[in-house]
């Protein structure tokens with residue numbers, strides 16, 4: 419590809435001399451994750467937007483999503499003119515199915531679980547709600563590449579799913595994303611939408627028809643080539659992640675007051691993070707302070723205070739601060755959703771710390787890291803008079 423100089427994924431059929439990196443990566447993704455279709459795009463955010471459009475979600479539709487996610491999830495909802503309906507997360511750190519059930523209205527079109535921090539939502543429960551209410555299921559699996567639920571890859575269970583291949587994901591293209599689906603109609607729509615509506619028929623790009631209008635969310639051949647090299651390493655990355663996760667978990671598990679995130683299918687955790695709960699918010703705050711003062715907070719995340727991942731800090735959403743003007747009805751709906759109270763989520767998130775699992779740790783480094791965390795927790799528990 420560097421020799422032919424063709425960096426665009428479509429067209430230039432002659433000069434590219436049979437080199438189609440994006441097509442090759444799409445095939446590798448279908449084979450590796452067991453889905454019928456994959457549409458590469460320029461980012462995970464573009465993948466969510468493309469998937470929503472391809473699913474026919476638009477103005478006034480309600481999409482149910484969790485209060486703990488990344489801002490891209492609701493940015494995509496707003497970009498298609500739909501209303502983000504936030505609901506509580508439970509100790510899986512993903513959608514609480516009972517909260518979802520209560521949030522369904524006549525306007526609900528889609529449920530969007532976000533498989534946060536490498537692990538999954540309770541997909542059986544969510545699929546049941548979708549079936550009973552005739553709703554679409556879109557999985558934001560951007561953070562859970564390689565995770566599975568009951569033998570199926572996250573992102574391939576619903577009507578559509580998405581991965582992000584940005585720089586901090588399990589495998590990366592530097593920037594990139596993909597829409598996964600087993601439905602041909604969704605794939606055809608995603609394929610056209612992400613490239614100005616082109617129908618991609620024939621070998622003359624200029625003569626192609628545009629049955630729909632779209633945008634440019636294309637991935638480049640350069641990014642796809644990086645992704646191809648990465649997808650071949652996924653199994654190795656996952657097995658290191660799982661081994662390191664297990665070792666760290668065994669160390670922290672010494673403390674009976676600590677509990678761990680509930681994983682609906684334990685064998686399917688991709689183990690990008692170890693997420694653990696302190697008994698109370700007060701103890702969590704003390705642990706964070708002590709970790710900061712010992713300079714060991716790096717790689718540990720207290721999402722409750724995080725500007726990007728938990729609804730508490732999304733003031734731009736609460737005020738509906740956009741550069742473009744929203745229809746007043748949509749603006750009012752967004753503000754009313756974003757300013758709801760989430761006591762159940764707060765109870766979970768205020769006690770949770772997630773430790774990112776590194777591929778480069780040695781066993782000694784994990785022991786050292788784990789033992790330091792254990793010492794900090796014991797100190798905080800003792801200071802708060804909780805028995806250790």
Ligand SMILES: Cc1ncc(COP(=O)(O)O)c(C=O)c1O
Nearest residue numbers: 461462463488490560561582584
């Ligand atoms: C849950 C979730 N959804 C969507 C995205 C967006 O992916 P990208 O950064 O590739 O646009 C991210 C990125 O961090 C994410 O964590």
